[in-house]
Amino acid sequence: MKHGKSVWIGFMVIMMLFFSACGGNTSNGDSGESGGDKLVTLKLWFPGHEDHIVQSVRTLIQDFEAKNPDIKVELTSIPWKDYFQKLSVAYNAGSAPDVHGLGFGQLISTVDQDKYLDLNPLIAKDNWDGAKDFYPDVLKSGQWKGGQYGLLMPDTRGFMWRKDLFKKAGLDPEKPPATIHEVFEYAEKLKVVKDGQTVQAGLDMPTGNGEQIYLSMLLPQGQNFYDANNNPSFDSSLSIGLLTKMVGLVKSGAVAPQDSQQLEGGTFKNGVAAMAFGSPKSFQSLIDKVGMDNIGFTIPPKGDSGKHTALMLGTFMTIAKNTKHPDAAWKFLKFMFEKENHLKFVSTAQFIPSLQSVSEQYAKNSHENKVTMDILKDAQGYLPSADWGTHVKFLRLALEEAYFGKKTPEEAVRSNIQLLKDEMKKK
Template sequence: MKKRSIATLAMLLALALALAACSGGPSESSNAAASDPNAEEIVLKFWYPGTDEILTGAVKQVIQKFERTHPGIKVELTSIPWADYFQKLTVAYSGGLQPDIHGLGFGQLISTVDQGKYLDLSPYIEADRWEGKDDFFPDILEAGQYEGGQYGLLLPEIRPLAWRKDFFEEAGLDPESPPKTFDDIFAYAEKLKKAENGKTTRAGIDIQTSNGEQSYLSLLLLLGEDFYDAEGHPTFDSPASVGLVEKMVDLYESGAIIASNQQQVNGTPFVNSQAAMAFVSTAGAASLQQSIGADKIGWTLPPAGPEGKQTALMLGTFLTAAQKTKHPEEAWTFIKFWFEKENVLEFATKTGSIPPLRSAKDEFVKLGDGNEVAFEAMNDARGYGASGHWAINVKYLRLALEESFNGIKPPADALKSNAEMAREEIAAAK
């Protein structure tokens, strides 16, 4: 009888071990391949938007460090220009060829998160009891949430006002005194423009005339408005928006703005020293600081709007994983690694993005005056509101802005007609 009990116990123990070995899910160790020298190496396909040399170099360094500490996992990086990125990612998802992990722009995530493409990271965060969750700035963590799930972690970019101190001096302006009010922005832009033989060679302010919703929104937020409401319906034909676009068109016609595309691969005018002011991302100005010297660039909170608003535009890049990845544990392990304090601080320092961890704030602020301004701007910052109609609104807003800048229609007519088309398309989609 005793022998039978021992034999039975042994069988149950063996069965339990076998079941444990076969079980998966968030509780399973993601380092299994690393602990077994005979295990097949796991390859994670990783897409990241942007091909700037500084950015791609920083991304590669994160990957190299990860692979050194996780020898059973290899990360294959594909860098794609922003202008082509979302279309290629959409095609990849449609064909079932999506990468395991990828970056997503702010608007891209909030407009597609309801399509069931992305992995909910919440179970992995909870299973790991990940301390980083409590270290994140709450608003930034919430930016990647949808219906109780966590579908991305944000590397934020804040867009305060930047200006070239050397260009201010050339124009006879105090290099330490940027615009203080909304109207000052336009007055300074006129004073700062530079022309030769009747042609503008340097803009007073960098406002993109094609795909230009971001610079437009940076100004509109100061007026206390947005270009669509909480239900996703367009509001860019409001009186305040019409008045703003009319002022922007006046700058363009006077030569204080030069034609440019927000998504041009070689960078916007300010980044290329072709504009004196810009609502530029900290990441976008990082390479310029390195090339001309940080002492030539000033950073400040956005000038106050008529009602005292100094709301800065907050965008950035989310890291997320595909819902159908074959390696969800390893995908989460890589994302979690990226957001460890040391790693995200190093990445932010090199690229100009902002570390979203509260524990990294003091160290990051010490690295430069612009960093302190960026963190201060986060106290009053807004990104795109979550809406499945985001892409429709952006499409017609872009058309309205281009028609206005190119003189095809007066701003009021361009904004009104395109807002109406947006409403019709949204209604038809329901």
């Protein structure tokens, strides 16, 4: 009898231990994440296929997982040319990644679709010091109607040139064009045309999806392609004059027709153009091939306004509003923008620091980094607009129609401005 009672007590103890183990703490807040024995898996999509970017993100993930063993981060890297379309499909299918990147114009133009999580409540809840450390304009770029929907890692378009090709053309390799007007003069001197074919372009100037180089030469003139009131302005006399000169480069062979979104990169990256607007990270493969001694990098040439205003783009990091793991997603973003982690990441991925506290150390790491920080002092991105995609679409059409001779520059911009206005009226 006593033996049976002992067996029964032992059985009950085992069952209690079993249910205790199964019913342990598996939640942290109301989302059931980052606590106890439960492993949270975050899906991270990052735009860009370049090896140095992909490896930098992987290293960031490894460092994060080492300190957060209850969170696993699954990385998907997608080339920019396919990225936004695939992201849109994922959102429409209800399978958006928890954390993802977005291009500069893509965030604000789609934020009204209620896809992205407002980070302000999370920032306020943690009294996050990182928000105070951000460059104010960089932090502001991710804001819309009072919400903070993205954290930007900026990128700028400085001016780069091939010193070795300058020497061959009889130009001083240490003196790049000082003005936007001189860019056109140098491009003609640097071109090499044989049997009617351009074998060396004077300037890397995409003729498809090429609004970035147009803006790189328009912004130093003190203008943008739409204004703060969302009115298109690329039909200004200054803009038409600039486009006319750009068309001249295409006609003369100083520019080789190309699309900016081709995976293999443009003419400068492939060693067949002498000048470009860009950043060292954009042309790392060329730098590795010919050496930085043969490449110059400086602030953009000044425009008629006397300014050297550079185009600022970059990658926003944001969280999907419908994520099941907001706390874990926010923990990852905070980790990404902690001083030590941020400096390590931007240095290897070749982004520009978002944080003021690491900029001095970043600038000391190389001459190119110092130039980059100087460029950031006068840089401008796309103006906030829910119609950014519409503005860009018709600007691209105008540029392409002018480049390929379908219309004169003036006809191209004026007809597409009208189409743009008509489409915006329908919204």
